[in-house]
Amino acid sequence: MSCCKSCSGEDLDRKPKAGRGTRPPLVFDHACGYIQVARRKVFPIQLGGASDVSSAIRMGGANAVTVDLCVLRVTGTVFVFLGVEGSNDTESWVSLGVTSRLAGPGILAGTFTRIGWRFTRLRYVISGNGAAFLAAGLRRWTASP
16 A cells, blocks of 8 residues: 555646746655656657656755666667756756666666755656656665765
């Protein structure tokens, strides 16, 4: 049983609120720690690959995240990378690192520490031909200096 609507995925169908720019980020603040940012997301791969980002996640007092990406199914040949980005204003983003490559169904996971940004988000990068079906999430925590 999930501790809240966000854990169970019930609030993932919310529409983004209108604001500055074409696609303002949604900013979630979640008490239980694990935040599911993608659920059964489908990426059709076109020439040159595909990429997308999650909504912005408030870091609060945390300075580290553990991220996971589960590739549920792949059609064709695809390569998946998972990256983490940081920002203080949700406008300009800096890459904090990338996990290793995954070439089929499976799980990518990584831990990123010493995060000095107010917000983080996940970046999914997929190349090849076909499509990938995935789910992703992160857990914020505080690492000792």
